[in-house]
Amino acid sequence: MPEPGPNPIDIGTLPPDPSMEFAADEGEADAHAETKPRFPVRRVLIVVVLLIAAAGVATLGVTSWRIIAQKDATMSVPQRIGNLVVDGSENGVTTADYLQTALAAEVELDHTVGAVYQEAGEKDVLFLGGTGLIWTPSRDLDSAMTLISDKEGSVTNLHEVDPGPLAGVMKCGITKTPDGDLTVCGWADHGSLALAMFNNRTEAEAAPLMRDIRNAAEKR
Incomplete structure (x- = not known):
């Protein structure tokens, strides 16, 4: 009877090499x-x-x-705004036409308006504005302000003020004239832009009046 040999090695049961682990x-x-x-x-x-x-x-x-x-704003020139009344004289109409032409040349607008408003006490207001799609209201308003200049210089101390319920941006500043300082205010939004020059008025008087003019002139 043959002697049993060594048990066969099952490679499937080899213990894992610790070094490999x-x-x-x-x-x-x-x-x-x-x-x-x-x-x-x-x-x-x-x-x-x-x-x-x-x-x-x-x-x-x-x-x-x-x-x-x-963007779909419209603008008109009311004949009366508070105590302001449109100057319908030849000089007033000519001045208004000149203002419209100057603004149209500076800012691309679809429609422009202009007027000279009078009030007792030599408190005239020169108003010019227009409507159209405006992508950068603040920048375009600054550009329009360059229209108002004379040999003394352009508008100085230009700064933002409350634009009122119609929003957008409104700014006021001062320009010098031979007759003294003139208050300048303007507004701009994505559908309209306007400027006004106020004779014999401080900014404290001009800014609220500008909002009144806007509320009367601009419609959406």
């Missing part, structure tokens, strides 16, 4: 160490991009709504 664990640890920081950074970048995109969409939405709400 160590190498595998070390490789996994290295790979984990290399990749782990990338995910938080990537997520942060994605979040930042999404926030920026959301802010941009919100800003675009507000701007678009404002343009839609303001």
